Amino acid sequence: MTQAALTHPPAARATADPDPAPARRGLLHWAADRSGWLGPIGIAIFAGLLRFWHLGYPNAFVFDETYYPKDAWSLLQQGYEGTWPDHANTDILAVPQAVPLGSAPEFIAHPPLGKWVMTIGEQLFGLHPFGWRFMTALLGTVTVLMLARIGRRLFGSTLVGCTAALLMSVDGLQLVMSRVGLLDGIQMFFVLASFGALLIDRDHVRARLALAVEAGEDGDTVRLGLRPWRIAAGVLIGAACAVKWNGAPILAAFGVLTVLWDQAGRRGTGARHPWRSMLRRDAVPAFLAMVGSALVVYVGAWSGWLASGANGGGGYDRHWADGRAGLSPDHVLGLPLPQVPMSWVPAALRSLWHYHSQMYDFNTGLSTPHTYQSNPFAWLVDGRPVSMYWEQVPAGTRGCTSSGGCAAQILGLGTPFLWWAACFALVYLLWRWFFRRDWRSGAVLCAVAGIYLPWFQYQERTIFSFYMVVLVPFLCLAVAQMLGAILGPAGCSPERRRYGAIGAGLIVLAIVGCFAFFYPLYTAEVIPMSSWQDRMWFTSWI
Structure with a gap:
C-alpha cells in the first residue's frame, strides 16, 4: 500500500477539496497570455505616438x-487614376482648396491596392497631408504590434519579441515611411502579416502531425487538410504584390519556406521519405494556397479599373483589346510570342495584360539619373x-534663433546603430x-533573401534605399535574436546572465540614443544649420 493510501483513506479522499492544480495552471496561463499582450501593446502605443505626432506637418x-x-x-x-495639371499641388494645398482632377486616364507604374488603402484616410480626413498619411501611420503602428507577437511566437520569448518591436519603433526609416504617403510602408504591413500567418500555420501543422502520429498514422501519408492560415498568407502576400511588384519574389520565398517547414515537420514525425511526401502531398496544395490566393487578390485589386470602361471611358488602356483578337506584348525578354486569336478571353482582361506589359517595360527600363538613387550594396x-x-x-523665422540659419529635413535614414x-x-x-x-534563423534569412537579393539584378536602374523599409521588421528580428544570444540561455549562471543583460542593454540603449539624436531629421524639425551638419556623418548622406 502506498504512503498516499495510508495517510488519505478512501473516504477521506472522496470528501477532500478538489485538486487545485488545474485552477493554478489556468491562472498561470492567463497571466502569461496577458503579459504577452501588455508589452506589445505598450510598445505599439509608444510607436503610434511617434508616428501620429504632428502627422500633417510638413504641409507639403x-x-x-x-x-x-x-x-x-x-x-x-x-x-481609376486620372490626370492632374502641373499646378495641382499648389491648388490642393491652397486655402480655399481646389481639386483640379481630370477625367482623362493617366499611365501609372504600380498596381492600385496601396492607393486604395490610402483612400481610407482621404475619405475620413480629406485630400490633406494628414488624410493621405493616416493609413501609412496606422499600418506602421500596427506593424510594430504584429512584430512583437510574431517575435514572441518565433522565439518563444515575450522579451525577445518586445525587443524586436522596440527596435522597429525607433528605426528612422520605418518612422519616416510611416509618416509619408508612399506605398512601401503599406507593402511592409502586408509582407509581415503574411509571414506571421505562415508562422501560425506552421504551429498548427506541427500540432496536427503530432496528433496524427499519436493516433497511429504514418508521417509519410498523413493528410494535413484545409489550412486557412496558409491561405491567409497567400491573400496577404497577394496584397503586397498588388501594392508593388517586388512582392512577387517575396511570394516565391515564402512559398519555398512553407513547404520546407512541411518537409521538416514530416521528418520530425518519423517519416521515412519526407521529401517525397512533401512533394506528393504538400507542394501542390501550397502552390494553390499561396499563388492561387495571391492571384485572386491581385486581379481583384484592379476591380476599379476593370469596372471603369462604361461608355468608352475608364482607366489607361482600358479599351486596348477592343477590336483586337490577340495578346500583347509581342516579345518577352527579346523572344517573340505567338500571336494567336484570344477573343475567347474577355477584352477587359486582355487589355489589363497589355497594360501590364507596358508597366513592365517602364519599371525595368527606368534609368533616368536621380540625385538620391543608390546601389543595393x-x-x-x-x-x-x-x-x-x-x-x-x-534666422528669425519659424523659431530659428541661429545666426547661421536653420534647416528642416526629412531623411529616409535607418537608425545607423540599428542597421549596422x-x-x-x-x-x-x-x-x-x-x-x-x-529553423528560426532560416525563416528570417529566407525573408531577407526574398526582399533584398532580387534588387541586385536592377543595379543599373533608378532605385532607392527606402525600398528596404519592407526589410526592417526582419532586421529587427535578427538583431533581437542576436541580443537574446548575448543575454544568454535560460540555464546559464547568474553571473553570465548579468553580464549578458548589461551587454544587450547597452546595445539597445545605444540604438535608442542614436534614434533620438537623428529624430529631428525624421520629422522635419527646425534645427540650427550647425546641428544639421553635426548629423551628416558621411558626405553621401547630404
Whole structure:
C-alpha cells in the first residue's frame, strides 16, 4: 500500500477539496497570455505616438507624395487614376482648396491596392497631408504590434519579441515611411502579416502531425487538410504584390519556406521519405494556397479599373483589346510570342495584360539619373539615404534663433546603430542556420533573401534605399535574436546572465540614443544649420 493510501483513506479522499492544480495552471496561463499582450501593446502605443505626432506637418507634398495621394483621390472619385495639371499641388494645398482632377486616364507604374488603402484616410480626413498619411501611420503602428507577437511566437520569448518591436519603433526609416504617403510602408504591413500567418500555420501543422502520429498514422501519408492560415498568407502576400511588384519574389520565398517547414515537420514525425511526401502531398496544395490566393487578390485589386470602361471611358488602356483578337506584348525578354486569336478571353482582361506589359517595360527600363538613387550594396549600411524634404529656414523665422540659419529635413535614414548591428546579426543568423540548423534563423534569412537579393539584378536602374523599409521588421528580428544570444540561455549562471543583460542593454540603449539624436531629421524639425551638419556623418548622406 502506498504512503498516499495510508495517510488519505478512501473516504477521506472522496470528501477532500478538489485538486487545485488545474485552477493554478489556468491562472498561470492567463497571466502569461496577458503579459504577452501588455508589452506589445505598450510598445505599439509608444510607436503610434511617434508616428501620429504632428502627422500633417510638413504641409507639403513630400517626395513621391506628388503621385500617390492624388492617384488615391482619383481612385476614390473615378475608380481609376486620372490626370492632374502641373499646378495641382499648389491648388490642393491652397486655402480655399481646389481639386483640379481630370477625367482623362493617366499611365501609372504600380498596381492600385496601396492607393486604395490610402483612400481610407482621404475619405475620413480629406485630400490633406494628414488624410493621405493616416493609413501609412496606422499600418506602421500596427506593424510594430504584429512584430512583437510574431517575435514572441518565433522565439518563444515575450522579451525577445518586445525587443524586436522596440527596435522597429525607433528605426528612422520605418518612422519616416510611416509618416509619408508612399506605398512601401503599406507593402511592409502586408509582407509581415503574411509571414506571421505562415508562422501560425506552421504551429498548427506541427500540432496536427503530432496528433496524427499519436493516433497511429504514418508521417509519410498523413493528410494535413484545409489550412486557412496558409491561405491567409497567400491573400496577404497577394496584397503586397498588388501594392508593388517586388512582392512577387517575396511570394516565391515564402512559398519555398512553407513547404520546407512541411518537409521538416514530416521528418520530425518519423517519416521515412519526407521529401517525397512533401512533394506528393504538400507542394501542390501550397502552390494553390499561396499563388492561387495571391492571384485572386491581385486581379481583384484592379476591380476599379476593370469596372471603369462604361461608355468608352475608364482607366489607361482600358479599351486596348477592343477590336483586337490577340495578346500583347509581342516579345518577352527579346523572344517573340505567338500571336494567336484570344477573343475567347474577355477584352477587359486582355487589355489589363497589355497594360501590364507596358508597366513592365517602364519599371525595368527606368534609368533616368536621380540625385538620391543608390546601389543595393549600400542599402544595409545606410550608404545613401533619400532626402524626401528639405527647407532652409532663415534666422528669425519659424523659431530659428541661429545666426547661421536653420534647416528642416526629412531623411529616409535607418537608425545607423540599428542597421549596422543588423549586419552583424545577419552573419550570426547565417552561422546559426548553417551550423546549428536553427529553423528560426532560416525563416528570417529566407525573408531577407526574398526582399533584398532580387534588387541586385536592377543595379543599373533608378532605385532607392527606402525600398528596404519592407526589410526592417526582419532586421529587427535578427538583431533581437542576436541580443537574446548575448543575454544568454535560460540555464546559464547568474553571473553570465548579468553580464549578458548589461551587454544587450547597452546595445539597445545605444540604438535608442542614436534614434533620438537623428529624430529631428525624421520629422522635419527646425534645427540650427550647425546641428544639421553635426548629423551628416558621411558626405553621401547630404
